[in-house]
Amino acid sequence: MIFxxxxxxxxxxxxxIQQGKNLEKIPIxxxxxxxxxxIKNQRKLKFKTNVTVLLKDSEYVYFGNNDISxxxxxxxxxxxxxxxxxxxxxxxxxxxxxxxxxxYWNHMVSKENRDLWTYAEDKTRQECKPEYFYSLSxxxxxxxxxxxxxxxxxxLSVFQGRIDKIYYDLNSGKISQ
Numbered sequence: 001m002i003f004x005x006x007x008x009x010x011x012x013x014x015x016x017i018q019q020g021k022n023l024e025k026i027p028i029x030x031x032x033x034x035x036x037x038x039i040k041n042q043r044k045l046k047f048k049t050n051v052t053v054l055l056k057d058s059e060y061v062y063f064g065n066n067d068i069s070x071x072x073x074x075x076x077x078x079x080x081x082x083x084x085x086x087x088x089x090x091x092x093x094x095x096x097x098x099x100x101x102x103x104y105w106n107h108m109v110s111k112e113n114r115d116l117w118t119y120a121e122d123k124t125r126q127e128c129k130p131e132y133f134y135s136l137s138x139x140x141x142x143x144x145x146x147x148x149x150x151x152x153x154x155x156l157s158v159f160q161g162r163i164d165k166i167y168y169d170l171n172s173g174k175i176s177q
Contacts, residue, residue, distance in 0.1 A: 012075070014054055014075065017054045023060075026077045026079045028081075029079065032136075034063075034089075035089065038092060039097040048066055049065060061085060062077065063080070091171065092170070095168070097132075101143070107175075108164055128147070128150065132145055133145075139169070141170065143168070144164070145164045145165075147159040147163070149161075
């Protein structure tokens with residue numbers, strides 16, 4: 001997976017990157033990989049695991065994030081071209097996938113169906129939950145929601161086979177279906 005190749009020397013920290021040290025050692029990340037990391041960012045965190053902008057210069061934006069594995073933290077660093085970010089993922093800093101998911105639940109799922117899901121048993125919710133798939137294209141983020149509901153969850157049959165799709169325009173901040 002993508003995590004193996006990220007990082008610099010083991011002595012680098014968020015602070016050393018912010019000070020502009022060892023920038024030449026920071027690997028370039030693909031837009032696809034960056035996007036998949038960015039959508040995991042959360043507005044409120046218990047641990048500092050969001051992808052964070054550490055430094056910007058005329059050519060690159062340098063990022064870092066922490067990965068918690070067991071009882072240890074591992075910091076990763078990567079960079080992306082300023083021009084590529086502007087072209088493909090404008091206003092990325094204000095985008096949070098959780099906002100799009102909240103919109104989905106509040107505007108695309110009826111209150112009746114939302115209540116079915118909300119009050120379902122935990123076991124049912126674990127076995128027959130939706131999967132969220134994100135993609136980035138034409139300066140828009142697409143969220144596709146696939147419901148994995150089968151006969152083991154008869155109370156949620158209304159969701160069986162359901163696939164929903166919504167789009168977030170990164171320039172205007174508007175959501176469409």
